[in-house]
Amino acid sequence: MPQSKRSKKSSSTKKIILELQNVSKVYEVGTQTIKALDGVSLRVREGDFLSVMGPSGSGKSTFLQVASILATPSSGHILINGKNTTKYNEVERAHLRNSEVGFVFQNYNLLAKTSALENVALPLVYAGIDEKTRLERAKVMLEKIGLGDRLHNTPSQLSGGQQQRVAIARALVNNPSIIFADEPTGNLDSKSGEEVRKILQQLSKEGRTIIMVTHEHDVADIAKQHISLIDGKIVDGKMKI
Numbered sequence: 452m453p454q455s456k457r458s459k460k461s462s463s464t465k466k467i468i469l470e471l472q473n474v475s476k477v478y479e480v481g482t483q484t485i486k487a488l489d490g491v492s493l494r495v496r497e498g499d500f501l502s503v504m505g506p507s508g509s510g511k512s513t514f515l516q517v518a519s520i521l522a523t524p525s526s527g528h529i530l531i532n533g534k535n536t537t538k539y540n541e542v543e544r545a546h547l548r549n550s551e552v553g554f555v556f557q558n559y560n561l562l563a564k565t566s567a568l569e570n571v572a573l574p575l576v577y578a579g580i581d582e583k584t585r586l587e588r589a590k591v592m593l594e595k596i597g598l599g600d601r602l603h604n605t606p607s608q609l610s611g612g613q614q615q616r617v618a619i620a621r622a623l624v625n626n627p628s629i630i631f632a633d634e635p636t637g638n639l640d641s642k643s644g645e646e647v648r649k650i651l652q653q654l655s656k657e658g659r660t661i662i663m664v665t666h667e668h669d670v671a672d673i674a675k676q677h678i679s680l681i682d683g684k685i686v687d688g689k690m691k692i
C-alpha cells in the first residue's frame with residue numbers, strides 16, 4: 452500500500468505493529484534479583500514514532516531489547532504484526548526479527564573490517580537473497596541515506612555520524628515493519644546528531660514505525676508519541692494500555 456494512503460488512516464484503524472501485554476523482565480545476578488521491566492503494556496500502530504525517556508537504569512534498553520525480541524521477557528507476551536512470539540524458539544525468533552525488525556544501536560555495531568556496502572547488505576544474507584541483489588539493494592539504501600560516495604569505506608574511514616547512517620541503512624535494508632533505536636545520537640556531536648535526527652524524521656514522514664530511546668529532549672521532540680519509564684514501569688504517556 453502506498454505510504455500516503457497509510458498515513459491518511461486515523462490512528463484507531465491503523466494496524467497494530469507491536470503489542471506488549473504485561474511484560475516483565477527480571478535479571479538474576481548472584482543472589483540479587485533486578486526487576487528491569489515491571490508489567491509493561493502498550494500498543495504501537497503503523498506509522499507511530501514513539502520516544503522513550505527515563506533516568507539511567509529505569510529499563511529503557513531492556514524495554515527495547517525485549518520489545519524487539521532480541522531478549523525474551525520473564526513473563527508477559529510480545530506480539531509483532533499479530534504474531535505472538537511467546538512460544539517461539541531461538542530460530543523462529545531470529546527469523547521473525549530478521550524480517551520484521553530493524554535495530555539501531557548507540558555504538559553503531561558495524562563490522563569493523565567490512566565496507567559500508569557489505570555491512571548494509573549483511574541482513575540480506577540471512578534473508579537468503581543472492582549476492583548481486585544484496586549489493587544493489589545495499590547501494591540504494593546508502594544512496595538514500597546520503598552515503599552513495601562512501602560505499603567502500605570501512606567504519607574507521609567514516610565519521611561517527613556517517614557510521615550511524617550506515618547502521619540506519621542496515622536496519623532498513625530488509626524493509627522491516629518497525630525500527631528500534633537505542634540512543635541513536637548518544638555518541639554523536641551536535642552536527643552529526645542533527646543529521647541522524649533529520650533522517651529519523653524523514654523516515655517517520657515516509658510512514659515508518661519507530662521506537663527510539665533518548666536522553667535528549669530535542670531528539671525526543673521529533674517523535675509523535677512519548678512515554679517515560681521509571682523503575683521498569685511506564686509512568687507517563689498516551690500509548691499505555
Ligand SMILES: Nc1ncnc2c1ncn2[C@@H]1O[C@H](COP(=O)(O)OP(=O)(O)OP(=O)(O)O)[C@@H](O)[C@H]1O
Nearest residue numbers: 478479480485487506507508509510511512513514
Ligand atoms: N544483562 C543484565 N544483567 C543484569 N542486570 C541488568 C542487565 N541489563 C540491565 N540490567 C539492570 O537492569 C536495570 C535496567 O537497565 P537498562 O540497561 O535497561 O537501563 P536504561 O534505562 O537503558 O539505562 P541507561 O539510560 O543508563 O542506558 C538496571 O538496574 C541494570 O543494572
Ligand SMILES: [Mg+2]
Nearest residue numbers: 511512513633
Ligand atoms: Mg540504556
